[in-house]
Amino acid sequence: MSEKQERSHKAQKVLERMGQKLNRQMVGSLVACVHCGMCTESCHYVLANPGDPTYAPAYKADRIRKLFKRHFDWTGRVFPWWVKAGSVFTDADLEELKDIVFGKCTNCRRCTMNCPMGVDLATFNRMARGLLVSVGVMPEGVAVVSKDQWETGNQMGVLKEDYVETLEWMAEELEEELGAPAADIIPIDRPDCDVVYSINPREVKYDPRSIADAAKIFHVAGESWTMPSEGWDMTNFGLFSGDDALGGSVSRRLYEKVSELRGKRLVISECGHGYRSTRCEGPNWAQYDVPFEMESSVITMLRYIKDGRIKVDKTRNAQPVTYHDSCNFARSCGMVEEPRELLNLVCTDFREMYPNRAENYCCTGGGGAMSMSEYTPQRLKSGKVKAEQLKATNTEVVITSCHNCVDGLTDVIRHYELGMEVTQLVNLVANAMVIE
Numbered sequence: 001m002s003e004k005q006e007r008s009h010k011a012q013k014v015l016e017r018m019g020q021k022l023n024r025q026m027v028g029s030l031v032a033c034v035h036c037g038m039c040t041e042s043c044h045y046v047l048a049n050p051g052d053p054t055y056a057p058a059y060k061a062d063r064i065r066k067l068f069k070r071h072f073d074w075t076g077r078v079f080p081w082w083v084k085a086g087s088v089f090t091d092a093d094l095e096e097l098k099d100i101v102f103g104k105c106t107n108c109r110r111c112t113m114n115c116p117m118g119v120d121l122a123t124f125n126r127m128a129r130g131l132l133v134s135v136g137v138m139p140e141g142v143a144v145v146s147k148d149q150w151e152t153g154n155q156m157g158v159l160k161e162d163y164v165e166t167l168e169w170m171a172e173e174l175e176e177e178l179g180a181p182a183a184d185i186i187p188i189d190r191p192d193c194d195v196v197y198s199i200n201p202r203e204v205k206y207d208p209r210s211i212a213d214a215a216k217i218f219h220v221a222g223e224s225w226t227m228p229s230e231g232w233d234m235t236n237f238g239l240f241s242g243d244d245a246l247g248g249s250v251s252r253r254l255y256e257k258v259s260e261l262r263g264k265r266l267v268i269s270e271c272g273h274g275y276r277s278t279r280c281e282g283p284n285w286a287q288y289d290v291p292f293e294m295e296s297s298v299i300t301m302l303r304y305i306k307d308g309r310i311k312v313d314k315t316r317n318a319q320p321v322t323y324h325d326s327c328n329f330a331r332s333c334g335m336v337e338e339p340r341e342l343l344n345l346v347c348t349d350f351r352e353m354y355p356n357r358a359e360n361y362c363c364t365g366g367g368g369a370m371s372m373s374e375y376t377p378q379r380l381k382s383g384k385v386k387a388e389q390l391k392a393t394n395t396e397v398v399i400t401s402c403h404n405c406v407d408g409l410t411d412v413i414r415h416y417e418l419g420m421e422v423t424q425l426v427n428l429v430a431n432a433m434v435i436e
């Protein structure tokens with residue numbers, strides 16, 4: 001289309017806002033690609049769709065890059081045909097871009113690890129998502145989950161009374177085993193504690209046993225801890241949607257609640273994107289000077305065992321297990337050895353899957369993909385790579401430190417009929433724990 005053609009209001013806004021989002025890190029990645037193709041085979045979408053170049057990371061990146069070249073880089077203004085600069089004009093152009101940035105990439109950053117030029121596609125793919133979201137162009141699931149998190153403070157729209165009721169229910173379940181009153185097993189809104197524990201709303205809705213297991217561990221360790229009645233969701237859909245304002249609002253809610261309770265440390269339950277959002281990105285999004293420490297519950301559990309605060313008998317977890325590294329937890333936050341150290345303390349037969357650590361493949365549910373049902377067929381197709389990895393471990397249990405990955409892996413396991421179970425470290429630790 002000619003540059004003289006009129007632009008839709010939304011397309012115009014996207015281009016204007018792109019200029020406000022460009023920073024050194026973003027521009028570095030937008031200009032550095034030399035199209036060597038070394039990242040191509042890193043992407044699980046490419047491996048599952050041989051012969052289809054539209055899944056190649058550099059191809060997908062170029063759909064965003066062309067806008068930068070045309071509007072913000074002098075080479076594209078002078079020689080647009082030479083540097084493949086281009087623009088967006090219509091709402092249909094934006095829809096096409098939406099299908100690439102939301103539907104063909106999980107922002108897993110595996111291609112980044114394999115790029116000699118340090119191009120971080122996921123960073124500007126997220127920016128492109130945010131630009132589209134700002135003009136209302138997004139998958140329906142993204143709109144629904146974002147709205148829930150804006151309005152209720154948690155991305156599954158869990159009401160405060162349901163959340164508190166679930167905590168009380170879990171505490172009551174443990175009363176007999178732990179010989180303590182429910183209010184002391186899961187203390188709610190207790191001020192001046194050493195630990196404030198934040199969770200993923202999925203735990204309230206679908207997996208309350210992980211709350212009970214964590215409570216059991218804190219209780220046996222004799223921890224001074226509490227769970228907040230509000231501002232308890234450590235997940236953040238802003239990371240997936242590219243909406244920094246949502247990211248900041250969600251993080252701030254959590255930080256302010258911990259500050260109000262005068263908690264000394266915020267412990268984040270096992271969730272890759274939740275950990276990355278809360279611990280790494282949130283302070284920037286929220287412009288908040290966080291006055292307390294933040295750590296993953298994996299570190300907390302490991303410390304309890306090493307310090308002798310809890311005793312474990314690893315023979316209670318004797319079945320062969322493998323471990324799936326979450327993209328956000330391992331690749332983006334470097335949490336690779338701590339989960340393995342913990343695994344080896346609480347189970348007897350841990351088998352690596354290959355590749356692993358920062359080179360592991362996405363569960364397919366990253367980047368909020370589980371909420372975008374229109375892309376489910378291509379997501380499950382891309383899961384072929386994960387399914388092969390899982391199958392080769394010869395185990396029936398896969399552990400992961402991410403609630404999002406629990407869902408992504410469960411879907412892949414079901415689709416490829418692998419007959420495996422997915423669980424988390426908190427469940428293994430609680431099962432191995434010796435209660436005297």
Ligand code: SF4
Nearest residue numbers: 033034036037039115
């Ligand atoms: S490896 Fe890096 S430089 Fe090469 S095509 Fe991929 S993104 Fe571009």
Ligand code: SF4
Nearest residue numbers: 043105106108109111
């Ligand atoms: S970030 Fe992940 S899904 Fe996206 S292109 Fe790179 S390897 Fe593929």
